Amino acid sequence: MVRIGILTGGGDCPGLNAVIRAVVKAAARRGWETLGFEGGFEGMLDPLSYRSLTANDLDGLLFRGGTILGTSNRGRFAAKTGHSEVRRVPDEILSEAKQNFETLGLRCLIVVGGDGSLTIAQQMYEYGVPVVGVPKTIDNDLQATLQTFGFDTAVACAVDALDRLHTTAASHNRVFVLETMGRYAGWIALYAGIAGGADVILIPELPFNYESIVAKIHQREAEGKHFTLVITAEGALQQGGTYTTLAPASSDREAHLGGIAARVAAEIEQRTAKETRSVVLGHLQRGGMPTPVDRQLCTRFGVSAVELVAEGKYGHMVALHPPEIKPVPILDAIGKLRTVPPDGEMVRTARALGICFGNEITM
Amino acid sequence: MVRIGILTGGGDCPGLNAVIRAVVKAAARRGWETLGFEGGFEGMLDPLSYRSLTANDLDGLLFRGGTILGTSNRGRFAAKTGHSEVRRVPDEILSEAKQNFETLGLRCLIVVGGDGSLTIAQQMYEYGVPVVGVPKTIDNDLQATLQTFGFDTAVACAVDALDRLHTTAASHNRVFVLETMGRYAGWIALYAGIAGGADVILIPELPFNYESIVAKIHQREAEGKHFTLVITAEGALQQGGTYTTLAPASSDREAHLGGIAARVAAEIEQRTAKETRSVVLGHLQRGGMPTPVDRQLCTRFGVSAVELVAEGKYGHMVALHPPEIKPVPILDAIGKLRTVPPDGEMVRTARALGICFGNEITM
Amino acid sequence: MVRIGILTGGGDCPGLNAVIRAVVKAAARRGWETLGFEGGFEGMLDPLSYRSLTANDLDGLLFRGGTILGTSNRGRFAAKTGHSEVRRVPDEILSEAKQNFETLGLRCLIVVGGDGSLTIAQQMYEYGVPVVGVPKTIDNDLQATLQTFGFDTAVACAVDALDRLHTTAASHNRVFVLETMGRYAGWIALYAGIAGGADVILIPELPFNYESIVAKIHQREAEGKHFTLVITAEGALQQGGTYTTLAPASSDREAHLGGIAARVAAEIEQRTAKETRSVVLGHLQRGGMPTPVDRQLCTRFGVSAVELVAEGKYGHMVALHPPEIKPVPILDAIGKLRTVPPDGEMVRTARALGICFGNEITM
C-alpha cells in the first residue's frame, strides 16, 4: 500500500485542517494511507511523533480552525527567519528525517507551510526526500500563488472589526486605529480597508507621514464626519519621516503585535486632540472557522497536492492561477515576496474613493 | 459640471449598494454629480424617477444588501428573458430614454445588471446613448468575467445552511436536499458543496440519475455514515434519464423555486426508505450583508466603471481578470454563459473527494 | 464507581451536545462514569446501544449542533404525539428498559427531551427507574421553565433571515412571508418578529384574517413603504375567519413545513396584487452552532441535572427561573403548554410599534 506523509509548519492559519482533510480523503480514494507528523517538522525526528489518519479523524475538520497535527515555529530544523539570510538545515537533521521517512516506507511528504517551511521542504527535496508543497501564508505575500488560504478568513475578521468600530467611532466622534497582520505586505489591511470602509490605510509598501493622516482627519471634520477609521498593517511604520519596515531580529513575530497601533493612535491623538483608540486583532485573525472561500481553496490545494504525488511531480507546490490550481517549482516560490504594487489597481481604487495612504502630502 | 446616471436592473443581489456607493464616491472625487434612476430602466422613462446621490446617501451602503435605487424584472423595456431569443427594446422606448438622458445633461449611463439588463444597455448604446456596464449575476454565469459580485455571499449563505443541516442530518440519520440558485450554471451548488462538505452535488451541467445517488447513500451507510447531504442547483433536473434544463416560459424565475428539492427528496425517500427532508434557500441567498469579498469586488467594479466613463470607453463593461479589473465590450459579454466545465479542475476536485454528481453509474 | 446514563430524545435541537458535555464533565469531576444511550430511548432496549463517554468524546461538543448520541421520534416507546391523548408505554417495554438499566448498574437516567420524551421519562420513573429530566423544546413552549435551549438559536436564525429578506423586499417592493417553527406557541415568530423588524406577526395564539394584513400593507404603502415583512409560526392558520391550530394526525411534524407560508403568500398576492414570496426556514432552525445564550443555558442545565442526581432528587427536571436554575417535578411540567399571552407585555410591545397580528380589524 502506498503511504504518504503530511505535516503542517509555521504559524497557525485557518484552513490547515481543511487541507489535511482533503489530502487524507483524496489519498484514501486512491487506496493510500496518510501519516500525519505532529508538531511540524519536529515530528519527523527521533522520537518520531506521527499517527495514521483515517476517515474517523476527519469529522468536522472542514470547518475547524487550527491543525490537528500541531505546528511550531521552533525546533531542531533551523529554518530561516523572516527574509534575512537563508540558513541551512544541518545535514544530520536532514539525514535523520530522511532515514525516518524511508523507514516508514513513505512515497512522499506533503509540507503545508509558509516561506520558512517551504524553504526547509526544498532542502529536504534536494537532500533526496520526495516532497510536495502546499503554500500557507496568512499575509498572502507569496509570489508564486495569487492567493493563499487563511487570507480570506483574516480579511473577514478585520472587516468585522471595522464594522464594529465604525458605529462606536461615529457615536463618540473618535479616531480608531485597527492593527492587522501583514509584516512585509499590506494585503490584509488593504483588502479589509476597502471592504470595511476605512478612511486611512497604512501598509509596509507605502511610507506614511502623520501630517497626511492629520490632514485627512481635518478634511473629514470639514465634511461633517467627526470620526475616522485607520487600519494599519503590523509592518507599517515610519519614524521622523523615514520609512522603515519592521525587521525583528527575533523569530517571535507576535512579540511585536500592538506596538504600531498604539504608537499611531498616540501620535494622532496628540496632533489632533481627538480621542483616539487602538485595537489589535492579533491572534483573532489566525483562529476560528475558515470562510467558504478558504475552505474551497484548501480543499482544492489538498486534492491537487495528492495529484502531484500521483504524478511524481516532486519538488513542486500547488498554486492558484485563477481559475485553475497549477504546480510551480518550490524553488521558484520561496524567498519571493508578493507585495502590494504601489501603483496597482487596488491602491488606485482606494485612492479614487478618497482613502488616504498617509503619504498624500509628500507625494 | 459633469453628470452621470446609474441604475440597477434585474434581480436583487448583495452588493448593489456597494457598487452605487463606489460610483458616487469616485465620481464626486472628480467633481461629478451622479443621478440614480429608480426602479431599473423604468426610471428613465416618463414620468422620470431619479434623484441626485450625494455623500449623505451613502451612509452604511457598503454593507447594506439590496439597492437603494430599487430594481425590477418587468416594465416597458422588454428585455429578453432567460437565454431564449433576444427581443429588441422597441424604438420608441429607446428614443424616450435617450431624450430624457440628454435632457438631464448626462455624460454616460452606468448600468448595473445581468445578462438581460446588459442586453438592453447594449441596445441603448447602439441607439446612441453612452453606456458603461457593471456585470451582476448571482449565479456567476457570465463568461466575460471570472467572478461577479453577490456570488460569494450566496455561496456563504449556502455553506452556512449546509453546516446547519450537517448536524441535524447526522443526529437523525437523515438525508437532506438543499436547493440553491443556479438556473443554467451550477457554480453556487458546486462551490458551496465543496466548501460545505456535501456528499452529492447536482448541477445543470451534469445530468444525473437517481440510481447513482442511491448508490452513494448506500455506500455511506456501509461506511457507517447514516446521513447524506445533497446540494442541488435549481436548474438541475433529470426526468426518466433524460437531462433537461429548466426553461421557464415565464419570466418569473422564483415561481420555480423549491420544485427541484422537493422532487429529489421525495424520490430519494421512496427509493431508500430513509427519512429525507428538503430545504430551499430561495431569497435568503439574495439578501443580507455582502461578504468582504463581494464588498471589495463591488467597490473595484464601481471605481473602474467611473474610470471607463472618464476615458470615454463606452459600450464596455468592467470585468474581473485576476488580479486586475479590465474593460470588455458589452457585446462580447452578453448571451454567453459561463457554465461549469464538466471536466474542469473544480469537478475533478469534488470527484477526488468522493463527492457524487449523480451520474457515476452511467458515465 | 457510580454510573449514570443519558439519552437525547425527540427532535434535534441546537445545544444537545452542550448538555451532554456538561453532564459528562460534571459527572467525571465527581468520579462518576457516564453511559450514553444511542438513538433515544430505543438505545435502552435489546440490542442495547450505548457507549461510555469520556473527556475525549467532548472535544468541540460545546459548539457543535446536533447530538452525538443520535435521537429519534419513533421506535418501540410509543410516546404520545403532540398534545393528543397520552399513550402509555407498554409495560414490557418499560420492564425491558428497567432491567437493562439495572444490569448496567446505573444510578440514574438523565433524559434530555421535550414533552414527549419527558412523558416517557415520567412513566419510567413511576415504573421504578430513577430519572432526572432536562427540558428541550425549540418552540420554548414548556410551562415549567421560562426558557429552553435551542430557542435562542432558532430565534437568531429567523432574525438573520428577516435581515436578509428586508433588503431584497425593499429593493423589489415585495411582500415576504417567512415561516418559522412554533406549532402550538408562537414564541419564535414573536421574538424574531420584534428583533427583526417584521411588520406582521402571525402566531397560533392569535387568530388572524387577511383583511387585517391587507390593511396593514396598504397603510405601509400610504406611508411610502412599498414592502412588507410577514413572519408566521408554522402553527398559525385561519380559514374563513375561523381559527384553527394545526393538529396533525401524523407524528411527522416536518411534513407540514412550508404549507402555511405558501398559502399566506398566495392569499396576500391575490388580494393586493403585490409580488409576494415565501421562505420556509424549516430545519435550518434546528441545526448549527448554538448561540452563547444557549451554550450557557445548556451547560447550566447539564451541571444542575448532575446535582439533582447527587441529591437523589429523582422524578425532577431542571428549569430556568431567572436568575437561577431550579428543580421542578417532571409531572408538573409535562402536558402543560406555555403559550404567548395575547395581552402580555411582548404582544403589547409589538402592537405599540405598529406591528400587526392580523386581527386588528375584527378585534
Place this chain on the structure above:
Amino acid sequence: MVRIGILTGGGDCPGLNAVIRAVVKAAARRGWETLGFEGGFEGMLDPLSYRSLTANDLDGLLFRGGTILGTSNRGRFAAKTGHSEVRRVPDEILSEAKQNFETLGLRCLIVVGGDGSLTIAQQMYEYGVPVVGVPKTIDNDLQATLQTFGFDTAVACAVDALDRLHTTAASHNRVFVLETMGRYAGWIALYAGIAGGADVILIPELPFNYESIVAKIHQREAEGKHFTLVITAEGALQQGGTYTTLAPASSDREAHLGGIAARVAAEIEQRTAKETRSVVLGHLQRGGMPTPVDRQLCTRFGVSAVELVAEGKYGHMVALHPPEIKPVPILDAIGKLRTVPPDGEMVRTARALGICFGNEITM
C-alpha cells in the same frame, strides 16, 4: 401635540439605536413628536443641539450599532465618575437644561444611560424635570434590572473570540489570555467563559493567585491538554496575593484596557515557561450589530419607557424582571452594583465543570 425628548449618555453600547427607534415609533403611534438631543446631556445646554426624529430617521436603526444621537462621557454635566463620591451637577447647569426643556415644550425627557447618566437624570428629576430612565451598562452590573442591553452582544463577541483562540491555542500548545470588559463586575467574563469553554475565569469578585492558575495549567498538561484558555475581566487584578479592584482616578476607562491581559500573560509565561499570548477585545465589544436578544430587549425597554411617560410615572426607569418589564424608581437603581455572587449558581456551575477562578488553592 405632545413632545418628548431623548438622549443617550455615557459609553457606547450595542442597541442604543434600537432603543431610540422603539421610543420614536411608540411615541409616533400616540401622535407624539420626539426630539433627540445630540452628544448626551450636553445637547440640552446652550447652544442647543437636537433634532426632530421621524420615521425616516429610523431606517436600519434596529440593527445598527452605536447611537445616531452621539454620546459623551465628558462635558458640563459633572457626573460622578465610577463609584467614587457622587458629585452634584451644578445648579446653573440644571437650571439651564430645565429652561431649555421647558422652552421646547417637552413633556418628559427619556435618558438612556448607565449609572452616571442615571445619576444626572435623578438630579434633573429632583430639580423638577420629568424624566424616565432606560438603563444601559454593557457590564450588566446594575442591580435594579436582571439584564441590560449590550451585554448579550458583548458576551457573543467574547465567545466568538474564545472560539477563535481555542483552535490556535490547541495547534500551538499555547496559553491565551483574553481580556473582556467588566470593571467592577465579571458578568461578561463569567458568561463568555462558560459559553466559550474557558479553563480559567478571572473576575473582580473573586481574588486570584497565580499559583492556582499555574496548577490548573499543569493539571491540564497531565491530562494531555497542552493549551489553556484564560478569560479575564478588565477589573480582575491581584498583586502579591492582595486583591485590588481597579479604581482609576481618571474618568477615562479605556486608558486601562489591555493592562491586565498583558500582565497576567507575562506572569503565566514566566511561571510555566509555556508560550502565552494575550488578546484585548476592548472596543470590539462595544460596536457592531446588536444580537437578537439585545434587539428585543432594547425594543421592549423603549416601548415601556414611552408607556411610563404616558402614565406620568416620572423618576422611574424600566427594568427587566423576567418575563416582564417593570418600572423601578431611578433612586433605587443608581449606585447599586449587581456583582457576581461568589457562591451563586453560575460560579458553582463553572466550578462543577472544573473551571478555575484562580483561587482554588488558597480557599
